[in-house]
Amino acid sequence: MRLYLQNGDHFTFVEQKKKLFRSNGTCHIYQNDQMIGKVKTDYSLKNSTKLQEGLFLELEDNTYYYKSSISIDSKTEVLINNRVIARGKRSALLKSQYHFEAVESFKEIEALLMMTFILFNYIHHK
Secondary structure (H helix, E strand, O other), rough: OOOOOOOOEEEEEEEOOOOOOOOOOOOEEOOOEEEEEEEEEEHHHHHHOOEEEEEEEEEOOOOEEEEEEEOOOHHHHHHHHOEEEEEEEEEOOOOOEEEEEHHHHHHHHHHHHHHHHHHHHHOOOO
């Protein structure tokens, strides 16, 4: 998946080959052809028992966690150190319409957080 920003930057999410007997997947994130982070799915027993879906975004020295309950109109929260830094939701009527907002201190990386949110929805077929 490749996304372009108005300033000319582009981000590419490249899925890595899955290892045998492993259900979690990994994507490398490139900004203008330079690797800047990773996305890892979180298909765990803990999430299954809580009816929750999860995904990790590793960016620089930070790990962000995307979580959403399994329901039709579920909202997604993005957390860092158990603190919610962004929320998103996909329109129930227009599946290509998203609403996403980060708290002020994370506005600088909001575009990348949003791209990962769209990937999260794609992976979990929301």
